[in-house]
Amino acid sequence: MKILEKALLIEILKGLALTLRKMLFAKPVTIEYFDKVRPVPAPGFRGRHALVRDEKTGDTLCIACMRCVRVCPSKCINVEYEVDKETKKRKVVKYEIDALRCVYCGYCEEVCPVNAVVLTEWYEYVGLKREDLFFDKEKLLKNWDEFIATQKRPYLNPFWKPRGIPKKFLPAKKRQFTGV
Ligand code: SF4
Numbered sequence: 052m053k054i055l056e057k058a059l060l061i062e063i064l065k066g067l068a069l070t071l072r073k074m075l076f077a078k079p080v081t082i083e084y085f086d087k088v089r090p091v092p093a094p095g096f097r098g099r100h101a102l103v104r105d106e107k108t109g110d111t112l113c114i115a116c117m118r119c120v121r122v123c124p125s126k127c128i129n130v131e132y133e134v135d136k137e138t139k140k141r142k143v144v145k146y147e148i149d150a151l152r153c154v155y156c157g158y159c160e161e162v163c164p165v166n167a168v169v170l171t172e173w174y175e176y177v178g179l180k181r182e183d184l185f186f187d188k189e190k191l192l193k194n195w196d197e198f199i200a201t202q203k204r205p206y207l208n209p210f211w212k213p214r215g216i217p218k219k220f221l222p223a224k225k226r227q228f229t230g231v
């Protein structure tokens with residue numbers, strides 16, 4: 052019994068010594084958030100959704116092709132458009148993403164032929180109510196403005212391009228990417 056107690060005490064002492072060592076010398080794995088911010092976890096990180104703003108028109112680049120709507124596995128994208136009678140071109144009148152249903156697969160940004168919808172590397176976002184994470188067109192454009200203000204221009208993320216598809220089969224806007 053005494054031997055056992057002694058053995059147990061040694062184990063406790065070892066544990067305490069380890070705790071003390073960690074407390075005094077180990078580098079903390081946490082950071083003082085707000086004062087310090089972690090860099091983006093990895094290239095291609097999929098964060099807050101955005102609609103890229105066309106710098107010429109100030110509006111979205113979206114041409115309402117509906118590819119993102121069709122490919123989204125969560126069915127959380129809703130796009131509505133009207134057709135210009137003269138030019139026969141589509142104009143987006145409603146673009147909505149319910150971010151709470153999104154699984155961040157990135158299919159929408161990969162399939163978009165004009166790089167209009169993207170998942171930015173912005174990860175510091177929260178919602179205190181459901182509507183906060185329901186993004187309409189204006190919010191999505193604002194998300195882009197906030198993100199691009201932190202980036203060098205022109206900004207192109209190679210992860211917007213689908214992988215494994217030969218360049219010749221990609222839409223023109225996707226062919227500008229190399230690598231990945
Ligand atoms: S990342 Fe995936 S789930 Fe989220 S909106 Fe895009 S396609 Fe839908």
Ligand code: SF4
Nearest residue numbers: 113114116117119163
């Ligand atoms: S895939 Fe791109 S261009 Fe087509 S509807 Fe979606 S955001 Fe608009």
